[in-house]
Amino acid sequence: MKWPKKCWVLILVVTIxxxxxxxxxxxxxxMHGDEAVNAAKFGALxxxxxxxxxxxxxxxxxxxxxxxxPAWLSGTDKFEDVGEFILRFVxxxxxxxxVLMTLLLVDGVGWVAVLxxxxxxxxxxxxxxxxxxxxxxxxxxxxxxxxxxxxxxYTQHKKIxxxxxxxxxxxxxxxxxxxxxxAFGSMLVALVxxxxxxxxxxxxxxxxxxxxxxxxxxxxLGTAVIVSVLFYSSFFSNPKGIADSVLAYTTYFxxxxxxxxxxxxxxxxxxxxxxxxGFEKVTWNxxxxxxLAGLGLIVAMAKRHASPxxxxxxxxxxxxxxxxxxxxxxxxxxxxxxxLGFLHGMILLAGVAVAVLIKMSMDWWQKLLLGxxxxxxxxxxxxxxxxxxxxxxxxxxNPYVYAHPVTDVVEIAQRIEEIAQIHPxxxxxxxxxxxxxxxxxxxxxxxxxxxxxxxxxxxxEDVPSAPVIIASPGVEPALLKKLYELPAPGEKHLYVxxxxxxxxxxxxxxxxxxxxxxxxxxxxxxxxxxxxPKGDR
Numbered sequence: 001m002k003w004p005k006k007c008w009v010l011i012l013v014v015t016i017x018x019x020x021x022x023x024x025x026x027x028x029x030x031m032h033g034d035e036a037v038n039a040a041k042f043g044a045l046x047x048x049x050x051x052x053x054x055x056x057x058x059x060x061x062x063x064x065x066x067x068x069x070p071a072w073l074s075g076t077d078k079f080e081d082v083g084e085f086i087l088r089f090v091x092x093x094x095x096x097x098x099v100l101m102t103l104l105l106v107d108g109v110g111w112v113a114v115l116x117x118x119x120x121x122x123x124x125x126x127x128x129x130x131x132x133x134x135x136x137x138x139x140x141x142x143x144x145x146x147x148x149x150x151x152x153x154y155t156q157h158k159k160i161x162x163x164x165x166x167x168x169x170x171x172x173x174x175x176x177x178x179x180x181x182x183a184f185g186s187m188l189v190a191l192v193x194x195x196x197x198x199x200x201x202x203x204x205x206x207x208x209x210x211x212x213x214x215x216x217x218x219x220x221l222g223t224a225v226i227v228s229v230l231f232y233s234s235f236f237s238n239p240k241g242i243a244d245s246v247l248a249y250t251t252y253f254x255x256x257x258x259x260x261x262x263x264x265x266x267x268x269x270x271x272x273x274x275x276x277x278g279f280e281k282v283t284w285n286x287x288x289x290x291x292l293a294g295l296g297l298i299v300a301m302a303k304r305h306a307s308p309x310x311x312x313x314x315x316x317x318x319x320x321x322x323x324x325x326x327x328x329x330x331x332x333x334x335x336x337x338x339x340l341g342f343l344h345g346m347i348l349l350a351g352v353a354v355a356v357l358i359k360m361s362m363d364w365w366q367k368l369l370l371g372x373x374x375x376x377x378x379x380x381x382x383x384x385x386x387x388x389x390x391x392x393x394x395x396x397x398n399p400y401v402y403a404h405p406v407t408d409v410v411e412i413a414q415r416i417e418e419i420a421q422i423h424p425x426x427x428x429x430x431x432x433x434x435x436x437x438x439x440x441x442x443x444x445x446x447x448x449x450x451x452x453x454x455x456x457x458x459x460x461e462d463v464p465s466a467p468v469i470i471a472s473p474g475v476e477p478a479l480l481k482k483l484y485e486l487p488a489p490g491e492k493h494l495y496v497x498x499x500x501x502x503x504x505x506x507x508x509x510x511x512x513x514x515x516x517x518x519x520x521x522x523x524x525x526x527x528x529x530x531x532x533p534k535g536d537r
Contacts, residue, residue, distance in 0.1 A: 046077065116354035146172070
């Protein structure tokens with residue numbers, strides 16, 4: 001596979017753009033509740049070398065184990081010292097790797113399609129936003145693409161190394177998230193239909209049964225099983241995790257219909273990608289990708305393809321993307337990051353469409369028009385990616401901000417930190433958090449340095465009150481009764497509001513704070529003291 005020198009420059013530029021859009025200021029956006037839960041699981045693995053797969057929650061183990069790498073490289077061995085950069089570096093790495101792995105398809109779709117697809121992935125607002133998210137989705141998309149690219153390379157060269165790499169990525173997919181079964185099914189169905197629609201005497205995928213060496217196939221499947229077993233068994237310390245990785249599907253099949261909070265209509269994903277209500281004259285959409293993907297799908301389904309397109313590869317990608325889109329749209333349970341799998345397929349098809357349009361543009365005005373469209377695309381898309389990830393990163397008007405904490409959560413944690421500085425026990429200060437249905441995430445992440453925090457779903461009258469209390473408004477009547485009516489004379493403490501203004505955990509989810517008056521007075525006195533220059537201290 002020869003790489004023209006001029007392509008190296010474009011590859012370098014695209015890679016730099018992908019990194020620059022993803023890596024800076026990883027701690028700027030407040031931690032999502034899901035991110036905080038994943039972080040807590042990682043904390044147990046980091047400090048206690050403890051991980052047990054839970055088939056009812058939290059998804060697979062790869063995210064936790066791979067996060068050990070940046071933690072070890074940074075010399076971090078305590079959870080309280082772990083920052084957002086360490087956690088979010090893994091999805092950033094996978095997001096950039098997705099861009100680079102597109103190069104493995106160059107002899108199947110050509111340089112123009114590959115470079116166009118790389119550029120679109122690099123600047124896609126959705127891919128940039130969720131590459132900075134400590135959840136499993138970016139890893140799943142990366143490993144799925146690894147199966148496709150390495151599987152394709154194997155069918156090209158029949159080398160055992162490509163078969164083994166395909167197996168590794170298959171195992172990593174299964175060990176990442178339970179929804180991998182959708183990608184498995186989509187790839188299998190796409191493969192079968194591709195074989196059925198190709199002439200028997202030619203076509204790469206059409207001849208796969210004859211071309212694949214049985215020992216290589218066994219080696220690939222065996223490698224996939226080994227990788228999955230290693231992760232789910234917590235490297236043989238929890239054999240039960242292997243069975244749980246299979247039993248988990250009963251839970252997730254039920255959840256797809258029962259959790260009303262995440263039930264959305266079939267067009268939910270397409271609505272996000274093609275049109276959203278604008279804010280401050282900014283329109284959120286990835287229309288260009290959807291339109292180009294439609295053209296790419298038409299090209300992929302054509303009977304014949306001129307060089308450099310591999311007909312079987314194009315048809316497989318087209319069918320795989322179409323099936324994934326239909327399945328995810330049909331499932332009632334929807335979250336915006338779940339669309340990344342089929343969105344990536346759309347981007348690959350969009351790259352093919354760009355290559356075809358460039359080839360079809362014969363007259364100067366056609367080339368000029370296409371050039372203007374592509375220039376606008378590669379200006380608007382990264383601009384939206386920047387705004388979404390660095391300016392409107394917690395604004396609910398951003399379609400990729402979903403059930404997300406507002407920036408108040410950082411201020412809440414900062415106020416508690418300030419109170420702890422004047423409390424005699426410091427970070428050992430007793431804190432109570434009372435929220436119905438345990439709806440207090442991601443506060444455990446922000447209070448991870450405090451060793452004495454009690455988490456409650458309701459007011460417990462038998463537990464002594466803490467000097468600092470964070471509570472939902474719904475439990476305030478019971479809390480005030482406990483603070484002022486139940487204690488015996490002489491044991492009561494006067495409490496005052498901890499916050500000077502209205503505070504939210506998420507939009508329209510208020511949190512209220514209470515602190516003992518003597519502690520608040522000490523805090524106010526501390527805040528009023530003048531800060532002296534270093535030379536006068």
